[in-house]
Amino acid sequence: MQIVGSLVEWVCIHWVTIVVFLHISFSFITSIHVLLFKENERTSLAWIGLVIFSPFVGSLFYWLFGINRIKRLAQKKHPQTLKQDFFHQKKCIKFHQIPKYWHSSIIAGHAIHPVNFVEGNNVEPLINGDIAYPAMIESIHSAKHYVVLSSYIFDYDSLGQQFVDALAKAHQRGVIVKVLLDGIGVGYSWHKSDRALKKRGVTTARFLPAISLTGFRFINLRNHRKILCIDGEEAYIGGMNVSKDNVVKSSAHPIDDVQFKVTGPAIDQISQVFIEDWFFATGELIKFPHFDPKTSKQINGHNVVARVVQDGPDEHHNRIRWTLINALVCAQHSVKIMTPYFIPDQTLMTSLHAAALRGVSVEIIVPEHSNIPFVDWVMEANFPRIAEHGIKIYKNKRPFDHSKIVIIDDVWSFIGSTNWDARSLEFNFEINLECFDTKLNAQLTEMFTSKKHNADLVIRDEMNNLPTYKKIRNNLFRLFSPYL
DSSP states (O other), X not given: OHHHHHHHHHHHHHHHHHHHHHHHHHHHHHHHHHHHHOOOXXXXXXXXXXXXXXXXXXXXXXXXXXXXXXXXXXXXXXXXXXXXXXXXXXXXXXXXXXXXXXXXXXXXXXXXXOOOOEEEEEEEEEEHHHHHHHHHHHHHHTOSSEEEEEESOBOOSHXXXXXXXXXXXXXXXTOXXXXXXXXXXXXXXXXXXXXXXXXXXXXXXXXXXXXXXXXOOOTTOOBOXXXXXXTTTEEEEESOOBOGGGOTTTOSSOOBOEEEEEESTHHHHHHHHHHHHHHHHHSOOOOOOOOOTTTSOOOTTOOEEEEEEEEOSSTTTTHHHHHHHHHHHHOSSEEEEEOSOBOXXXXXXXXXXXXXXXXXXXXXXXXXXXXXXXXXXXHHHHHHHHTGGGOEEEEEOSSOBOOOEEEETTTEEEEESOOBSHIIIIISBEEEEEEEOHHHHHHHHHHHHHHHHTEEEOOHHHHHTSOHHHHHHHHHHHTTGGGO
């Protein structure tokens, strides 16, 4: 007891020295890890600053949120046997009669993401839940063998209950049904949709549960993909969650969005992403039906050349960012971007400015008010910088627009779940469809133009004349944009 008493007395006398020593030790170890494993200089400097000037708390935040353990977990859980498919086969690159000035982009694109373009697809834009949800539910009702659904948010509202009912009835008919919900997104409905599906016999799983007894789960790593595949015959991807707010005509808080119905061989690439995600979440390797051109539904006269580009903080990291940069290099006439959150990093912003300097028309539509006020402040802080070299920014006055579309010239488009912000490009698991087709581009351009008619052009002088307190607020939050 005397030894313990002496030790306590010594600690009481020297506690300041002990705390300083522990802080320096933890800060040194953490800073070394940042230097060795963080690639972005500004992010690294921010983490080191937080670690040094926030004793213990900064180090704790870094070890909880700053380390990408998902990449190692993905490599462990995605065995190479799973990769022996069309995704990674060595195939000759085909140009599918795409304009010659895009050939170098296709070669680079295959190096970025080794998935070949496939022809013979139909990609149909379904505007808002008013059109998209009935089509999706009808496809579930017509399913004969297999349905897989992945969603970030699956609300258990009047619309979500229709999906639960359709999925449950498909299960009762003997259709295999798998529903994958994000571990954080499922909380938006207080887990009601998950419980309702399980109660009616539908198999569900959570991607990176927020609370787990088997290991660390990180709230900043989310499965943001929206996928619905039926029997290898139809697929739906886009930015639309399952929520009645997307039914614009009847919602009290309407959200504009677009979902895309896909038929053709690109379905196999979409379903493969679900297969890998399901295996990651459950360890179960499912055998989803492949697209069969002899029996699958086809739309004559439409031939979209397309491929899936997936991204996430795993082995697919940065593929969407590089795909966007690669396409912007090829732009000759116009670039049109529609996104709910436009906070690009310096590399993407430089690529857009380079296109504008070449004389390419660059137009960006963002919501006048998004669903996250401090993101609006960050975008507002960036407007004067973005608007350099003739880039035009429009603020859409419609209900909050959640659409995510990139259109280049009259032939290339990029559609799916990805936003132009650090959250999507760094932390989220995303899926997009890279398409070549003049008809699809004409449809998307028409939609872009109609939204532009309901938007106000951002005037640079007006941004420069904002009240000082707003400039301070906006630029303060801009410092945190890599983490939003």
